[in-house]
Amino acid sequence: MASDTGFDVKRQYGFSTIAVICFVSLYLPVILLVVYSFNAGSSVAIWEGFSLQWYRSAWANDQVQDATIRSLVIAFWAALISTSVAVLAALATTRVRRFRGYSAVFAAINQPLMVPEIVTAVALLIFFAGIKVQTGYTGLGYLILAHSAFCIPFAYLPIRARLQGMDLTLEQAAADLYASSFQVFRRITLPQLWPGILAGAMLAFVISLDDVVITEFVKSAGQDTLPTYMLGQLRRVVTPEVNAISTVLLALSVTMVIAFFFVTRIRK
Amino acid sequence: MKKTFTAVVAATFVAAPAFAEGTLNIYNWGNYTSPEMIEKFEKEYDIDVTITDYDSNDTALAKIKAGGHGYDIVVPSGTYIPIFVGEGLLMELDPAEFKNFGNIDARWMDVAFDPGRKYSVPWQWGTVGVTVNTSVYGGDINDAALVFDPPEELKGKINVVPEMNDVMGMAIHYVGGKTCTGDKDVLKKVRDVLVNAKKNWLSMDYGNIEKYAKGDLAAGVNWNGASMRARLQNKDIAFGYPKTGYPVWMDNAAILADAQNVENAKLFLDFIMVPENAAMLSKFARYANGISGSEEFMPEDMKSAPEIVVPAEVKDAAYIAETCPPEVSKIYTQIWTELQK
Amino acid sequence: MNNLARIRERRENRNRWLLLTPALVILIFAASGPLLITLVYSFLTAGDYGGVKWEFSTDAWFNVFFQRDIFDDTLSFADAHLSIFWRSVKLSLLTTLGAVVLGFPTAYFIATRPKHHRDFWMLLIMIPFWTNLLIRTFAVMELIRNEGTLNTFLMTIGVIDAPLQILFTETAIIIGMLYVYLPLMVLPLYASMERLDFSLIEAGYDLYASRVSVLRRIILPLVKPGLIAGSILVFVPSLGAYVTPRVMGGGKQLMLGNLIELQFGQGRNWPLGAALSITLLAIVMVALLFYVRVAGREGGGHG
Numbered sequence: 073m074a075s076d077t078g079f080d081v082k083r084q085y086g087f088s089t090i091a092v093i094c095f096v097s098l099y100l101p102v103i104l105l106v107v108y109s110f111n112a113g114s115s116v117a118i119w120e121g122f123s124l125q126w127y128r129s130a131w132a133n134d135q136v137q138d139a140t141i142r143s144l145v146i147a148f149w150a151a152l153i154s155t156s157v158a159v160l161a162a163l164a165t166t167r168v169r170r171f172r173g174y175s176a177v178f179a180a181i182n183q184p185l186m187v188p189e190i191v192t193a194v195a196l197l198i199f200f201a202g203i204k205v206q207t208g209y210t211g212l213g214y215l216i217l218a219h220s221a222f223c224i225p226f227a228y229l230p231i232r233a234r235l236q237g238m239d240l241t242l243e244q245a246a247a248d249l250y251a252s253s254f255q256v257f258r259r260i261t262l263p264q265l266w267p268g269i270l271a272g273a274m275l276a277f278v279i280s281l282d283d284v285v286i287t288e289f290v291k292s293a294g295q296d297t298l299p300t301y302m303l304g305q306l307r308r309v310v311t312p313e314v315n316a317i318s319t320v321l322l323a324l325s326v327t328m329v330i331a332f333f334f335v336t337r338i339r340k
Numbered sequence: 341m342k343k344t345f346t347a348v349v350a351a352t353f354v355a356a357p358a359f360a361e362g363t364l365n366i367y368n369w370g371n372y373t374s375p376e377m378i379e380k381f382e383k384e385y386d387i388d389v390t391i392t393d394y395d396s397n398d399t400a401l402a403k404i405k406a407g408g409h410g411y412d413i414v415v416p417s418g419t420y421i422p423i424f425v426g427e428g429l430l431m432e433l434d435p436a437e438f439k440n441f442g443n444i445d446a447r448w449m450d451v452a453f454d455p456g457r458k459y460s461v462p463w464q465w466g467t468v469g470v471t472v473n474t475s476v477y478g479g480d481i482n483d484a485a486l487v488f489d490p491p492e493e494l495k496g497k498i499n500v501v502p503e504m505n506d507v508m509g510m511a512i513h514y515v516g517g518k519t520c521t522g523d524k525d526v527l528k529k530v531r532d533v534l535v536n537a538k539k540n541w542l543s544m545d546y547g548n549i550e551k552y553a554k555g556d557l558a559a560g561v562n563w564n565g566a567s568m569r570a571r572l573q574n575k576d577i578a579f580g581y582p583k584t585g586y587p588v589w590m591d592n593a594a595i596l597a598d599a600q601n602v603e604n605a606k607l608f609l610d611f612i613m614v615p616e617n618a619a620m621l622s623k624f625a626r627y628a629n630g631i632s633g634s635e636e637f638m639p640e641d642m643k644s645a646p647e648i649v650v651p652a653e654v655k656d657a658a659y660i661a662e663t664c665p666p667e668v669s670k671i672y673t674q675i676w677t678e679l680q681k
Numbered sequence: 682m683n684n685l686a687r688i689r690e691r692r693e694n695r696n697r698w699l700l701l702t703p704a705l706v707i708l709i710f711a712a713s714g715p716l717l718i719t720l721v722y723s724f725l726t727a728g729d730y731g732g733v734k735w736e737f738s739t740d741a742w743f744n745v746f747f748q749r750d751i752f753d754d755t756l757s758f759a760d761a762h763l764s765i766f767w768r769s770v771k772l773s774l775l776t777t778l779g780a781v782v783l784g785f786p787t788a789y790f791i792a793t794r795p796k797h798h799r800d801f802w803m804l805l806i807m808i809p810f811w812t813n814l815l816i817r818t819f820a821v822m823e824l825i826r827n828e829g830t831l832n833t834f835l836m837t838i839g840v841i842d843a844p845l846q847i848l849f850t851e852t853a854i855i856i857g858m859l860y861v862y863l864p865l866m867v868l869p870l871y872a873s874m875e876r877l878d879f880s881l882i883e884a885g886y887d888l889y890a891s892r893v894s895v896l897r898r899i900i901l902p903l904v905k906p907g908l909i910a911g912s913i914l915v916f917v918p919s920l921g922a923y924v925t926p927r928v929m930g931g932g933k934q935l936m937l938g939n940l941i942e943l944q945f946g947q948g949r950n951w952p953l954g955a956a957l958s959i960t961l962l963a964i965v966m967v968a969l970l971f972y973v974r975v976a977g978r979e980g981g982g983h984g
Contacts, residue, residue: 081883082793091790094783101820102809157704164700184712186965188921190942191958195715197406204408221711229910230869236906267875271868282814293365293410294390302815304370304393318812325811398946423730502932504947528752543849543931666729673948680935681761
């Protein structure tokens with residue numbers, strides 16, 4: 073995209089260098105993590121030679137497998153729900169005149185960000201326990217609801233940032249051509265909004281995947297997620313078994329990314 | 341595609357465990373329940389066991405108190421048993437219903453936290469002492485001063501497990517006080533000792549086995565099982581029992597008052613009191629178990645381990661950790677906060 | 682005309698609340714409701730073994746700011762709490778700053794890649810975060826340990842003679858939080874940079890602006906919403922961080938999240954924990970008010 077003269081308008085000195093440093097430091101710990109998953113010893117920090125024993129033991133450990141799948145299922149739902157409602161909320165609160173209750177709504181949306189997890193966790197425990205006793209339902213719904221709630225601000229803020237200052241003229245032109253407001257949304261707003269939505273959904277997914285404290289307090293019998301399983305191990309011993317699982321998940325996501333990459337290229 | 345989606349939806353919301361006859365829900369510390377033993381239990385009684393983890397007594401207490409949890413068995417530390425009982429959370433047991441009840445070691449039968457074992461049976465027990473790297477420090481290791489007033493060579497290489505009651509207790513005994521004391525003169529000394537000692541500590545952290553083995557840490561307040569695991573990686577690591585007094589703790593299995601699978605839970609308690617099964621627990625968790633007769637089934641490396649078999653000369657210095665009254669506990673928290681500010 | 686405008690406004694209003702309802706229902710159920718419980722708890726008496734007794738008391742609030750000396754009963758500021766507050770704010774600000782320094786160029790780098798490559802680069806940022814937070818933190822810990830990869834490397838190439846003690850210091854906490862929260866900065870920044878209008882920048886250069894002044898006068902104002910969103914997403918969770926200070930700081934220096942956890946856990950003083958949480962909330966409110974004001978000004982232009 074350089075202009076004819078060879079002068080690159082996009083260039084800023086040092087930015088690419090910092091970006092490279094950033095990527096390297098992001099991946100350095102990940103590489104170590106992968107390396108130690110092949111450790112022959114039972115340590116996540118002392119290398120004792122190559123072995124696949126932790127993959128075998130992870131494969132044989134039902135508790136770890138269940139926890140991993142449960143984490144992914146919850147994160148999937150939490151990301152889906154929170155991103156959907158965040159898109160709607162962002163449309164209602166961005167590029168509009170100030171309305172009564174604007175500040176209150178904004179504070180409400182961002183509130184999960186502001187309260188330390190342990191506080192929400194204790195309060196949710198008391199609240200949900202009451203419902204559990206009343207209804208007898210103890211399924212994953214509580215965890216998904218709780219996760220969706222604290223994911224909303226993480227999904228909302230990138231979408232809002234994208235929406236702010238998005239070009240209004242296209243939408244207005246479409247409306248002038250008698251497109252219905254839904255059509256305008258689907259054909260014009262949504263495609264433009266897409267990077268924001270993707271960013272929001274990815275954040276929500278990751279945030280849900282990482283949650284420890286709230287999950288620990290909300291979960292019912294047999295609902296350990298990978299983080300709560302690991303938290304339980306923290307006081308005793310952490311073995312490379314978890315590295316092995318993480319590596320498998322990583323490999324899975326890398327495969328997904330590569331597939332995604334090729335699909336979009338072919339389409340182009 | 342649509343089919344997969346429906347399947348995911350179904351799997352998500354219908355996954356609530358069916359409370360059929362053959363299930364048992366255990367709520368226990370993470371990485372603490374021998375999978376081998378659970379498998380044996382499942383086979384023997386055709387019961388499907390689900391294990392869910394917690395990471396602290398307080399979390400377990402808060403969750404069970406709130407209700408609606410769906411657990412049958414919980415494994416709180418001795419110091420928490422009176423609290424659980426006081427809140428009416430545990431089911432009273434009838435020893436006559438357990439054919440292996442007599443296997444409980446006499447020492448663990450009439451314990452202060454559950455006299456006569458009316459509510460709980462032993463799971464695992466251990467001690468809190470000092471782990472020392474003997475290649476760094478060559479002196480007497482049965483001494484709390486290694487942490488509270490460390491010699492030059494250990495300074496800056498000390499870790500203290502962040503367990504308020506254990507550390508406070510050890511410090512109180514170090515200055516000559518009694519367990520759960522509210523005596524202000526003693527506590528003042530305790531605070532001064534701790535605040536001065538903290539300057540020489542590197543960290544107050546749990547997961548430390550590798551750091552001892554690798555030499556990042558040279559001494560510290562630690563659990564015996566963790567210390568043994570470090571020794572197995574580095575033979576210079578030794579475990580000392582402070583002469584001034586060191587806490588002994590025990591985790592105990594109990595049935596919850598609102599358990600759904602009471603009969604299965606009883607079967608399980610009886611099952612873990614069989615010496616062979618208790619030894620399986622020890623083999624996995626690496627602590628002693630409080631069931632007499634289990635010794636012969638214990639793994640070789642534990643039978644004579646100095647971390648498990650307490651040397652005669654320091655046997656009397658042990659004290660069993662107790663539940664301190666709330667007003668005393670409050671002062672401890674204050675000192676503890678000041679320590680970590 | 683006037684009537685028409687009013688009808689339109691009413692319809693707009695109704696639509697707005699319809700759009701907001703799903704988010705608000707979830708939030709009221711699982712976030713605001715619990716917060717009310719917390720507020721109520723901060724005015725109750727601590728239960729003997731955790732929990733609360735339903736007796737009104739302002740002790741908890743008193744104890745947030747003041748303490749009665751355990752030994753001579755003198756009254757003073759709660760020096761321990763204040764220094765923990767200060768540490769939390771300081772470390773969170775530094776983390777946010779670090780995230781901007783690293784995240785801004787990275788987001789810019791991604792946003793200036795060819796269009797069909799950008800999603801790929803974004804995913805590259807995200808992949809490390811698909812692994813669990815705890816295991817990621819352990820990996821960073823392994824990197825900066827005394828005998829860890831970084832120190833060994835630096836010693837081998839002869840930059841330093843003795844290992845740097847990074848682990849269990851405040852620096853370690855900042856590094857750990859940076860590693861955990863960086864994508865929260867990059868993503869919103871990228872979202873607002875992605876649609877940067879480079880013809881504006883070209884116009885800037887046509888008017889002989891330097892690269893620095895283009896960055897400061899054109900790019901920065903355009904991506905400000907993203908920058909602010911990113912800063913909040915990093916600053917606020919850092920303030921209440923719990924796992925990272927515990928693992929990377931070695932538990933020796935508490936941050937607010939740990940102090941609050943202590944009250945709900947071993948300390949068994951739920952009202953104090955609740956009062957501390959509300960105090961933390963107040964600090965965050967100040968930061969957010971600032972955001973609403975700045976963002977409101979931005980949005981005003983489109984009115």
